[in-house]
Amino acid sequence: MNEIAHEQEVVAARGVKVAFGAVRALDGADLVIRAGECVGLVGHNGAGKSTIVNVINGGLTPHEGTISYGGEVAQGITASRAHGVRCVFQELSLCPNLTVAENARVMHSDLTGTGWRKQALALVKQQLSDIFPGHTIDCESVVEDLTIAERQMVEIAISFGAVADRPRLVILDEPTSSLDAGLAGQLMAYVRRFVEAGGSVLLISHILGEILSTSNRIVVMKDGKVVADKPASQFQTRSLVEAMGSVVREQGSDRTARVRTGDAVLSKQLNPRSDSRLEAYAGEIVGLAGLGGHGQTEALLEIYLSANGNWWPTREPKMAFVAGDRGLNGTFSLWSILKNLSVSSLKALSSRSMISDGREAEVGDRWRKRIEIRTPDMDNPILSLSGGNQQKVLFARALVTTSKIVLMDDPMRGVDIGTKQEVYEILRSEASAGRTFIWYSTEMDEIRLCDRVYVFRDGAIAAELVGEEITEANVLAASFAGGVAV
Amino acid sequence: MKLSSGAIRLVIPAASLAVLLAAVFYMQPRAMSYTGLNLLFNLAVPIALATIAQMLIMSVNDLDLSMGTFVSFTACVTATFLQSSPAIGILILAGAIAAYAALGVIIHVRQLPSIVVTLGMSFVWGGLAVLLLPSPGGAAPGWVRWIMTAKPPLVPVAIVASVIIAASTHLLVMRSSLGVLIRGVGGNQRSVERAGWSIVWLRAAAYAMAGFFAVLAGIALVGLTTSADANIALRYTLLSIAGVILGGGEFVGGRVSPIGAVIGALTLTLAGSFLSFMRISPDWQIGAQGAILIVVLALRLFLNRLEKREKNR
Amino acid sequence: ETADKRIALSNNYAGNSWRQAMLTSWDKITKEAVNEGTVAAADAFTTAENQATEQAAQIQNLILQGYDAIVVNAASPTALNGAIKEACDAGIVVVSFDGIVTEPCAWRIAVDFKAMGESQIEYLAKKMPEGGNLLEIRGLAGVSVDDEIHAGIQAGVEKNPQFKIVGSVNGDWAQDVAQRAVAGILPSLPEIAAVVTQGGDGYGAAQAFAAANRPMPTIVMGNREDELRWWKEQKDANGYETMSVSIAPGVSTLAFWVAQQILDGKDVKKDLTVPFLRIDQENLEANLESTEKGGVANVEYSLEDAQKVIGADM
Amino acid sequence: MSAVRNLGSRPWIWSFAAAAIVWVATVWFTGGSSAFGLSQATLTFAAFSIIVGVGQMFVITLGPGNIDLSVPATMTLSGTLALKVMDVQDGMILVGLLVAVLVGVAIGIGNYALIKLLRIPPIIATLSMSFIVQSFAIWTNRGLRIKPPEMLSSFATSYSFGIPNVALIALLISTVAWVLLEKSIYGRWISAIGQSSFAARMAGIPVDGTRFVTYVLCAVLAALCGYLLASFSGGAALNMGAEYLLMSIAVVVIGGTAVAGGNSNVPGIWGASLFMFLVVSMLNTYGFGAGVRLILTGLIIIAVILAAGGRKAVR
Numbered sequence A: 001m002n003e004i005a006h007e008q009e010v011v012a013a014r015g016v017k018v019a020f021g022a023v024r025a026l027d028g029a030d031l032v033i034r035a036g037e038c039v040g041l042v043g044h045n046g047a048g049k050s051t052i053v054n055v056i057n058g059g060l061t062p063h064e065g066t067i068s069y070g071g072e073v074a075q076g077i078t079a080s081r082a083h084g085v086r087c088v089f090q091e092l093s094l095c096p097n098l099t100v101a102e103n104a105r106v107m108h109s110d111l112t113g114t115g116w117r118k119q120a121l122a123l124v125k126q127q128l129s130d131i132f133p134g135h136t137i138d139c140e141s142v143v144e145d146l147t148i149a150e151r152q153m154v155e156i157a158i159s160f161g162a163v164a165d166r167p168r169l170v171i172l173d174e175p176t177s178s179l180d181a182g183l184a185g186q187l188m189a190y191v192r193r194f195v196e197a198g199g200s201v202l203l204i205s206h207i208l209g210e211i212l213s214t215s216n217r218i219v220v221m222k223d224g225k226v227v228a229d230k231p232a233s234q235f236q237t238r239s240l241v242e243a244m245g246s247v248v249r250e251q252g253s254d255r256t257a258r259v260r261t262g263d264a265v266l267s268k269q270l271n272p273r274s275d276s277r278l279e280a281y282a283g284e285i286v287g288l289a290g291l292g293g294h295g296q297t298e299a300l301l302e303i304y305l306s307a308n309g310n311w312w313p314t315r316e317p318k319m320a321f322v323a324g325d326r327g328l329n330g331t332f333s334l335w336s337i338l339k340n341l342s343v344s345s346l347k348a349l350s351s352r353s354m355i356s357d358g359r360e361a362e363v364g365d366r367w368r369k370r371i372e373i374r375t376p377d378m379d380n381p382i383l384s385l386s387g388g389n390q391q392k393v394l395f396a397r398a399l400v401t402t403s404k405i406v407l408m409d410d411p412m413r414g415v416d417i418g419t420k421q422e423v424y425e426i427l428r429s430e431a432s433a434g435r436t437f438i439w440y441s442t443e444m445d446e447i448r449l450c451d452r453v454y455v456f457r458d459g460a461i462a463a464e465l466v467g468e469e470i471t472e473a474n475v476l477a478a479s480f481a482g483g484v485a486v
Numbered sequence B: 001m002k003l004s005s006g007a008i009r010l011v012i013p014a015a016s017l018a019v020l021l022a023a024v025f026y027m028q029p030r031a032m033s034y035t036g037l038n039l040l041f042n043l044a045v046p047i048a049l050a051t052i053a054q055m056l057i058m059s060v061n062d063l064d065l066s067m068g069t070f071v072s073f074t075a076c077v078t079a080t081f082l083q084s085s086p087a088i089g090i091l092i093l094a095g096a097i098a099a100y101a102a103l104g105v106i107i108h109v110r111q112l113p114s115i116v117v118t119l120g121m122s123f124v125w126g127g128l129a130v131l132l133l134p135s136p137g138g139a140a141p142g143w144v145r146w147i148m149t150a151k152p153p154l155v156p157v158a159i160v161a162s163v164i165i166a167a168s169t170h171l172l173v174m175r176s177s178l179g180v181l182i183r184g185v186g187g188n189q190r191s192v193e194r195a196g197w198s199i200v201w202l203r204a205a206a207y208a209m210a211g212f213f214a215v216l217a218g219i220a221l222v223g224l225t226t227s228a229d230a231n232i233a234l235r236y237t238l239l240s241i242a243g244v245i246l247g248g249g250e251f252v253g254g255r256v257s258p259i260g261a262v263i264g265a266l267t268l269t270l271a272g273s274f275l276s277f278m279r280i281s282p283d284w285q286i287g288a289q290g291a292i293l294i295v296v297l298a299l300r301l302f303l304n305r306l307e308k309r310e311k312n313r
Numbered sequence C: 001e002t003a004d005k006r007i008a009l010s011n012n013y014a015g016n017s018w019r020q021a022m023l024t025s026w027d028k029i030t031k032e033a034v035n036e037g038t039v040a041a042a043d044a045f046t047t048a049e050n051q052a053t054e055q056a057a058q059i060q061n062l063i064l065q066g067y068d069a070i071v072v073n074a075a076s077p078t079a080l081n082g083a084i085k086e087a088c089d090a091g092i093v094v095v096s097f098d099g100i101v102t103e104p105c106a107w108r109i110a111v112d113f114k115a116m117g118e119s120q121i122e123y124l125a126k127k128m129p130e131g132g133n134l135l136e137i138r139g140l141a142g143v144s145v146d147d148e149i150h151a152g153i154q155a156g157v158e159k160n161p162q163f164k165i166v167g168s169v170n171g172d173w174a175q176d177v178a179q180r181a182v183a184g185i186l187p188s189l190p191e192i193a194a195v196v197t198q199g200g201d202g203y204g205a206a207q208a209f210a211a212a213n214r215p216m217p218t219i220v221m222g223n224r225e226d227e228l229r230w231w232k233e234q235k236d237a238n239g240y241e242t243m244s245v246s247i248a249p250g251v252s253t254l255a256f257w258v259a260q261q262i263l264d265g266k267d268v269k270k271d272l273t274v275p276f277l278r279i280d281q282e283n284l285e286a287n288l289e290s291t292e293k294g295g296v297a298n299v300e301y302s303l304e305d306a307q308k309v310i311g312a313d314m
Numbered sequence D: 001m002s003a004v005r006n007l008g009s010r011p012w013i014w015s016f017a018a019a020a021i022v023w024v025a026t027v028w029f030t031g032g033s034s035a036f037g038l039s040q041a042t043l044t045f046a047a048f049s050i051i052v053g054v055g056q057m058f059v060i061t062l063g064p065g066n067i068d069l070s071v072p073a074t075m076t077l078s079g080t081l082a083l084k085v086m087d088v089q090d091g092m093i094l095v096g097l098l099v100a101v102l103v104g105v106a107i108g109i110g111n112y113a114l115i116k117l118l119r120i121p122p123i124i125a126t127l128s129m130s131f132i133v134q135s136f137a138i139w140t141n142r143g144l145r146i147k148p149p150e151m152l153s154s155f156a157t158s159y160s161f162g163i164p165n166v167a168l169i170a171l172l173i174s175t176v177a178w179v180l181l182e183k184s185i186y187g188r189w190i191s192a193i194g195q196s197s198f199a200a201r202m203a204g205i206p207v208d209g210t211r212f213v214t215y216v217l218c219a220v221l222a223a224l225c226g227y228l229l230a231s232f233s234g235g236a237a238l239n240m241g242a243e244y245l246l247m248s249i250a251v252v253v254i255g256g257t258a259v260a261g262g263n264s265n266v267p268g269i270w271g272a273s274l275f276m277f278l279v280v281s282m283l284n285t286y287g288f289g290a291g292v293r294l295i296l297t298g299l300i301i302i303a304v305i306l307a308a309g310g311r312k313a314v315r
């Protein structure tokens, strides 16, 4: 690396490794961003994009590898901010209880003095009309009163705004996920202007069109590694999708077309505005596909909550749920593995409401062998398990029940290939025994395992694919609004 | 016109205060006078200060169960040391504020539930107060008594004080940088942290400010009662929580309103008077206090519904 | 003439039988007075919690409601002074009793609590000249009545050094609290000759002694019916001897008449003393007879009784 | 691995250790002569804190913010009403018990109705409820002390095999509570709700039903304690529950139940209740006054919570 390159470098991350428990979020990734360029970053869900953003931003310390700002190796939020790095995070990170101007105060520590409020207001107003000319946001209102799109716009404006030093690098992690096409276009135009004026932007998006049209260089990540890094001009939509997609393994052959029998075991209208219904038949594996955050989890929650009472215990629960977000709605962290496994089927394991230790242990043993939970003792705390193994326990929890329908909320996050294959096997055998699975997944491989797939976009069903129609191309095409012609 | 959620949050407290006041005026026209207003509201002044203190703690998503005993303790200090040897008195009160800041640090660093820590502290403050004044007594320092019994022209001191408290804490909590950051911690701690601020420091600051206002509450209380006892303000713990909630504040999320809190304190005080104007049978006087608490808090449900409807428009 | 005058009772606490008896007496006597047209109204107000601040607010409301006199049983002798002063300034007659206030503009109907404490030791000194170990049960910490009775007991012990206080607990004037506290300290105490108390706690102490199988000491009682009845049972069974002393809840009615007399233009001294109500071995049965089941031995005052008290003190 | 498991059950050890230390310190003061008497008295009075503590523990296990401040008023009302109904007749003992239980059920239903229907935070809902209940108690009996039936009162104050009967009842209740917590479906459910009520819902647990039952259970135990305490101390008094407000919370917290919910601990309540009685006895024995006693109590609570530590961050 020569001197000039160093001078032009705004940020460089080299050989970065980050692991969350068993999940290798970053596995030796390199990312260099130079002055005056817009780098597009793409990759499948869970590829590690947000993680590398957090590393560059100083919020995460990598276990291996170096971060340098302008050629100078440094660490931490303060260092990165001092070098002009600003970040718009994937999940909204404004304080909802504060006004727009007050949020600017939180983000810009150099907004001091008695007149800060006026200054902040002017700053945000100026920046908003620069980026989104014609916007109608009231900058004195509280953030929670704004729509999702307005909040996104505000956060972007605050990040591009400058009090003393102009930001040198602005990271946009899926900034257009809640903006309509017009606003997204305005933002992309502004990004180009900002880059022309010498600034840098790291743009993360699943909307390949804007990546291709806005960035100078595109970096593709997969499983925590950078698998391609080329000028944007060398990519087409198709080649980009190919670079992102995981290896297509020989499979799909064992999927035998199922014969629908009888009435639907489930039929639900999800959105009052559209009349498309989500239906499922006995023994079917129904997939929910589409980009993350387009209403699949909400659909599953709605189906589940409307079927399960909150006051009376149900003797025979109709549905079981497998959580994807383990920390939020899956594991009971104070409990043993066994208790976590049995919690949904206690009725069957007890006589006169008293849990039979023997029967519980027996079921635990059976499932430990069946799905190979790697632990010496089912009485160990659930947190002693690796993430993948915790996920297996959540699976077993649902399968132990007698429920006819199992809802799965992208449950394979952080599960390794071997385990996945085991779980797929179990799914197939349970389905042929008559159970119905409704499976939200962000992984194409898994979607291809389904008998029928609903593709979601903007909280509604955008397409229904059956049998041989379930291909990556078709799913992608249905996922992108007005998007990419594949 | 679209109302902001902050404004809606103030509407119901202000409206219920107005309704209550109208009812009191109707039942007792002589309350509608300079002395009348002062009599109705002067004991709300220390409650308002304590409510502001509780509100500061709640703005970082914590809760203080020792507010009542702490105010009792500061009242005892005011009636004894602050009166007889002001320098030592000020030192003790400053130490008490520092203790509050330290509590904030401990609660944050050790990730302890504020409820238990402050429950423990309520015994400690209570014990210190009993040691200080084993039986009721002491005397208000002259200047405190002078302030609390001042007779400003036109508007009684109780109203003047309430307005000053509301205005100054509004400036401090809603307008100043520090206030913004503290409320930011309640709203989204992670993003405040990501912007490079120290959460420990901010929590300590919130607690210290709470301690400061609680000290003021103790001083103001002694100014009205002229002396103190170890149990003088025990009910302030629950009053202050109810006052914050009544004024549109919430237990979590950094959604607080100093003006609302002061209105809440005034409303609670007035609710008590309202009951005594109602001539309820002595058997049910205590129960009526519970009932009015329920009615007023049930308004919150109504408020939330209204706010949601406003948002969904 | 007081036919158009309105009197209010401001009461800080209603949570024990003494206070309930006090309110009942007030109700009974004032209702008659209102019916006879002696006064226009006599309303009772009790605060939800035993708190000086709440009572101060209550008194300020009573001022606003235009009462001509306020009779106060105060949560604190000093913390209400601000509100009491406001009442006086508004031309309202303030009469305090039981829990009296120090504000000079108010009248005080005081029981000499210190003398009450001292009288217990004097009785014991006569009964057991050789002296012995005492257990003291105190009232509610931080309240002045507790401090005064305690001071009287201490003074008595100083005068009679053959007695020694070997243990002291807070019984909060409640049987169950006293029982709990005594039971806890009893195992570590030597032989106890007598228990000195503040009222409302004697029966609890007796139960604690019985439960611990300790010889029953002389327990000074506090006029509650359960205490008197227990004493009577012991007296019948084994000739148990003691005395009982407390302030009569009916003192509220005396305070009422005093207020009425002041409104009537009578000249009344600011400080009146009422005797405490003492029950001895001889008049135990008579007093037990006249005490309501579960209540407190009581003396209610008529206008004439009140005039006598006022006159005697002149 | 077993070390990891022991970590979870360790907090209650301290309450027992503290109780033992204080016991020794008190007995030592008298050269050992008070050992038996002190132990009996401690068991007797700890029994009442244990009974209300167990109820409060169930509620606190439900997770942050769950607490029942109506315990004292419930005790007062159930004691007052039950003794009034029994009216000193031995034949009415069971009817009185039934009345007490019904009082508990009614108050529990009222509490949860306020919490659920009016969305009032539990801390304020149960406090408001307690004011109303207290007024009801005043209205029913105006504070007159009615004696308990002879048989009941002699049962409450005597011993079996040298152990106070009330302590045996507390033992029975604790055993049932322990079985409920450790062995029953209900116990699993409240623990799950306390750890994450959303996850519990997604695991198929009827969250509202379970919370409702828990508030009723707490009120019923408080009512039962009121019934026993009134029988034990020779009559109900209007302020008889006052001590048990902070006590019921303190024994739960000191006993090692997580305030953040999900993790409860029956043995710890025994340790803490014994300790709370003994510490007052010790300070009385050593002649400390009320002020020092309060300060020490507070410092001990903070010390125990500091030692037990906050809920450790989970991955």
Ligand SMILES: Nc1ncnc2c1ncn2[C@@H]1O[C@H](COP(=O)(O)OP(=O)(O)OP(=O)(O)O)[C@@H](O)[C@H]1O
Binding pocket: A020, A021, A023, A024, A025, A043, A044, A045, A046, A047, A048, A049, A050, A051, A052, A090, A292, A413, A414
């Ligand atoms: N705090 C965390 N704890 C555990 N695992 C985590 C954490 N953060 C991220 N991961 C895991 O690390 C991997 C990379 O996640 P990351 O958020 O970087 O993906 P991404 O490429 O941004 O995906 P998306 O397109 O869905 O935003 C994922 O498997 C994720 O589950």
Ligand SMILES: Nc1ncnc2c1ncn2[C@@H]1O[C@H](COP(=O)(O)OP(=O)(O)OP(=O)(O)O)[C@@H](O)[C@H]1O
Binding pocket: A021, A022, A023, A374, A375, A383, A384, A385, A386, A387, A388, A389, A416
């Ligand atoms: N906190 C812990 N306490 C005790 N044991 C632990 C702890 N964390 C992990 N272990 C043990 O170490 C083993 C290895 O953990 P690791 O997270 O690397 O699993 P892994 O082999 O990657 O599993 P998987 O492939 O299913 O994710 C686990 O099986 C577990 O038994």
Ligand SMILES: O[C@@H]1[C@@H](O)[C@H](O)OC[C@H]1O
Binding pocket: C016, C018, C019, C098, C099, C145, C173, C198, C199, C200, C247
């Ligand atoms: O007011 C006091 C009363 O509450 C207590 O019970 O007995 C003594 C009285 O002075």
Ligand SMILES: [Mg+2]
Binding pocket: A022, A023, A386, A387, A388, A416
């Ligand atoms: Mg792994």
Ligand SMILES: [Mg+2]
Binding pocket: A049, A050, A051, A090, A173
């Ligand atoms: Mg991401």
